Amino acid sequence: MSKINWFKYSSPPAFFPLAGRMIPWFSAAAVLLIAAGLYISFFVAPTDFQQGEAYRIIFLHVPAAWMSMFIYVLMAGYSALSLGFNARLSAMMASALAPTGALFTFLALLTGSLWGKPMWGAWWVWDARLTSELILLFLYIGYISLQSAIDDRRRADRTSAVFALVGVINVPIIYFSVRWWNTLHQGATISMTKAPAMAHTMLLGMLVMAVGFWMYTIAVVLMRVRCVILEREREAGWVQDMRGME
C-alpha cells in the first residue's frame, strides 16, 4: 500500500501525477488477483461436505464484508486528518473512498442474503450482524448524501468528516455483534490468536480475493481523487499549465 506517499505527496499538485502513474499498476494487480481468487474459489477449493457448492459464495462474501469495514475505518482516518491539519487531500481521499465502501457493503449484503436463502431458509433475518451491516450501508449513504446536500465545499468536507468520525463506532459493533449477541450468523472463524478453523485453500482463496479487492479499491479511489482534484482546483495555476501541456 502506498499509504506513506500520501504524506510525502500530500499536496494535490505533487500527488496528481503520482496517482496517475500508480493507477495502471494497481488496476493490473487487481485484475490478476481477483481472477486468481475466483479460480481458487471455484476450481481449487474442495466442495464443502455439509454446505455443498453454495458455500463458495463465502469467497465473495467475506472479503467484501471485510472491505466494507476496513474502508470505513480508513475513511474515518482521512477525515480525522482533514479536520486536524485541514489537509485538502485527506478530505478528498475520504470522499473518494465512500462510494467504493458503499459498493462493498452492498456486495456483502447481497451475497450474504443470497447465501442466507439456502442456509437459513430466509433472504433476511433480523440478526445483529446483518442489521449492523445494513446500518453501515446507511452510514455510507448518509455520508455521501450529507456531502451532496451542502453546497459550500469547505463546510461539506468538514461536516461529513465529523459525521464519519462519529459513525466509526458502528464498525466494532458490526465486528463483535456475533460475539455480543448469540446470532444466526457465523462468528469470526479467522482470528489473530487461534489457528484458522477452516481449510487452508478456503483461507487462501479468501485472502487472495481480499488483496485483489484492495488493489481494486486503491485504483478506483486514485482515479476518483484525480477527478475531484481537477474539479476543485480548476482555477489553480498548475492545472492550467497541465492543460497547456496536453
Next chain:
Amino acid sequence: MNGQSIWLSLLRRDLLLAARRSADVASVIFFFVIAASLFPLGVGAEPAMLRAVAPGVLWVAALLSTMLSLGRLFAADHLDGTLEQMLLSPQPLIMTIIAKTLAHWLISGLPLVVLAPVLGLQFDLSGREILVLTVSLLLGTPVLSLIGSIGAALTLGVRGGGVLVALLVLPLYIPVLIFGAGAVTASAAGLGAQAGLSLVGAMLAVSAVFAPYAAAAALRIALE
C-alpha cells in the same frame, strides 16, 4: 458575570420556552403514548403476545419520539439568529451545548421515563419488568439526547436535515435499543438484567464525555 450563571440562565431559558410551547412538548410525549397505545389496536390484544412485545414497543416508541424532538434542539434557534448570539456569548460553546442537551432531555426524555411504568401496566408487565424498563429508559434516554445533539448539529441548516439526522443518529441508537429492550426481556425470561443495564450505563458514560465535543465542532462548522 461568570460562565456558570450564563449556563444556568441558558438552561432556565430553554425550560421557559418549553413551558410556553407546552403543546409542542406535549406532542412528543403524546406521540410516545400514541405510538405505544396504537399497537394493541393494530396487533390485536392477546395478553401473552402483548407482554412479549411490550419492551420492544415501548423502547421503539421512546426512540422514535426522541428522534422527532431532535429538530427542536438547535433548528429554531438557528432560524431566528439566536444560535449566532450563543456562539457570541462569552461562555465556551461546549457549555452551551451541554445546557441545551440537558434541557432537551429534561423536556423530552424524562417525561418518557415517568410515563413508562403507566404504559407498562397497559401491557400488563410484572412489577419487576416495569422497574427494569424504567431504569433502562432512565439510563438510555440521556444517551439518545446526547447522540442526538451531534446529529442535530451536523445537519443544521442542511437541505432536508430530517432524514440525515435519522441516518446519522439511528445506527448509534440501535445498540441502546437492543440492550435496553434486551434487559427487560431478559429479566422477563428470568435472566439477570444487569448485563444489559450496565452496558447502557457504559454508553451513557462514553457519550456524556464525547458527544458534546463532537456537537460543538459540528455547530461551529455549521455556522461558518
Next chain:
Amino acid sequence: MNGQSIWLSLLRRDLLLAARRSADVASVIFFFVIAASLFPLGVGAEPAMLRAVAPGVLWVAALLSTMLSLGRLFAADHLDGTLEQMLLSPQPLIMTIIAKTLAHWLISGLPLVVLAPVLGLQFDLSGREILVLTVSLLLGTPVLSLIGSIGAALTLGVRGGGVLVALLVLPLYIPVLIFGAGAVTASAAGLGAQAGLSLVGAMLAVSAVFAPYAAAAALRIALE
C-alpha cells in the same frame, strides 16, 4: 387563465418543492421503514411472532409517518406568506386545498403503499397477505391525508399545533387503522378481507367528499 390550470400549476409546484426538499420527503418514508424495521430488533426476531404482529406494525408505522408529514401540509406556506397569496389567487379555495391534499398523498402516502410489500417480505408475510396489506394501504392512506388536511388547517398557527393535530386527527384515524390492519389479519386467518377493505373504501368516499370543505372553512378562519 382558467381555474383548472391554476390548479395544475399549484399541484406541479407542490411536487416540485417536494422534489427539491427530497430529503425532507425521504425522511417520512425513511421514518416508515425505520419504525417498521426497528420492531424486530426491539421485540426479538421469532418469525412466528413477527408474522403475527406485522400488519399492525406496518399500519401503525404508516399512520404515524403520515401524522408527522401533516405539519408540512400548510405550515410552511403559512410562515412565509404563500398561503395568503393562495387565498388571494382567483380560484376557489377548495380547489387549492384539493390540490395540496392530493400532492400530500402523492408525496407521503403513495410511497408507503409502494414500500409496504418490501417490508412485508422482511416480516415474511405470504403473497396473499402482502396483496391485501398493499390494497388496504392504497385505500387507507388517502383517507389519512384527507382527514389530516382538516386537522392541519384547524391548528394552523395555533401554538404547538403539533399535539392538537394529533388529538384532533387520531380519533378519526383509529377506525382506519383497525379495519385496515384487521383486513390483513383476517385474510391471514383465512377469513375474507373484503369486509375490512370495503369499510376502508367507504371511509375514503365519505372523506373525499366532505374533508376539503371542512379544511377550506378551517383555513379561512385560521388566516383572519
Next chain:
Amino acid sequence: MLAAHDLACERGGRALFRNLNFTLERGVLLHIKGANGSGKTSLLRMLCGLTPPASGRITWDDEDIRGLRENYAAQITYIGHHPAVKDELSALENLRVAQALAGQPVTVAQAQAALAAVGLQGRANLPLRVLSQGQRRRVALARLWLSHAVLWILDEPFNALDVEAAALLERHIETHLGAGGMVVLTTHQQPGIASQRMHIVQLAA
C-alpha cells in the same frame, strides 16, 4: 375604485383606529403613514380581504369586497412583509410559481426579463437560500413587473432595498399610476412619487 367606509381595527382588545374613510381613484397612490404598531399592516390585510374589519365596509366599485372574493382577488397584487418565496426554489421558479398562483402564468423568458429588470441577471437560477436580504426582496417585487392587476398593495416595499433598487421601484410605480393603476403602500421613508399623484392617510399611533 377602492373605498373604505368607517373602518375600524381592533387587536387584542385595543382599538388601533376607527372611523377611517378614504377613496382611491385610478392613477393615484395612497401612502399609509403611521408609527410602528399604528396598524398599517393590519389595514393592508383588511384591504386585501384577508382580515374582516372590526366594523365598517371596504368596497370595490361600490360592491363590498366580501361578496366579490375571487373576482376582487384577481384585481390586486399584494406583497407583504413576508416575501412569500421559498428558499429551496430558484429565483426564476419562485417568480413563475407566484405568477401561476395569481392566475397570470408567465413564460421563462418573461420571468427572466422581470428578474433582469430588478437587477438579478445571473442570479435567476440560484436557490433563494443563498441570496442576500435585498436580493430576496427584489425577487418578491419582480412580480410587479409581470402583474396585470390594477391595484397594488405593498407593505414596506423599500425595506432592505439599496438606493438604486428603491429608485427603480419608484419609477415603476409611477408608470403603473400613469397607466391608470392604483397603489396602496406603507413605508417609513418618503416615497419619491410626484406629490399630486399621492394621497396620504395618517394613522394615529
Next chain:
Amino acid sequence: MLAAHDLACERGGRALFRNLNFTLERGVLLHIKGANGSGKTSLLRMLCGLTPPASGRITWDDEDIRGLRENYAAQITYIGHHPAVKDELSALENLRVAQALAGQPVTVAQAQAALAAVGLQGRANLPLRVLSQGQRRRVALARLWLSHAVLWILDEPFNALDVEAAALLERHIETHLGAGGMVVLTTHQQPGIASQRMHIVQLAA
C-alpha cells in the same frame, strides 16, 4: 481597536471583495456601504468571528480575533438581520434572556427601562408574536440600551423602524460613540451621525 488586513470574502465560488483594509478607533462609526448582495452582511459576520475570512486577518488590539474567541465575544454586541427574538416570549423575557446570554444579566426594572426607552411601554409583557414588525425590531435594539460592549455591530438596524425610532437610535449611537464606543453598521439610508465621527467603507457590487 479593530483592524482588517487584506480581507477577502468568497461565496459560492464567487469573490465578493478582496484586499479590504481598514482600522476602527474608539469613538468612530464605520458605515459599510454597498449595493444589495455586495457582501455587507457577510463582512459583518466575519467581524463577529462567525465566518472565517477566505483570506486575510481581523485583529482586535493587534491580536487575531480567532485566538481571542470568548474574550473578543465579550467585547461586541451583534444585532443581525434576524432579530434573534422568540415569538413565545414576552418582550421583557426576550430582552432579559438575550442579555443573560451575552453575559450581562439585567434586573426586570432595568429591562423595563430599556423597553420604555425604545418606546415599548405597556408592550413589555405581550408575547412577541403579536407585535408589529417595527416593534419586534425595537425589542432587539433595546439590548443596545443595556449593553456594556465597546463594539456594536449592527446589520441594517433602521429597517422597519419609523422615523422617530430611527432618530432615537441615531442619538443613542452618538452617545455610545461619545463615550468612546465603536460602531460598525450597514444601512441603505443616510445615518444622521456627525460626519467627522463617521468613516465609510464602500463595497463594490
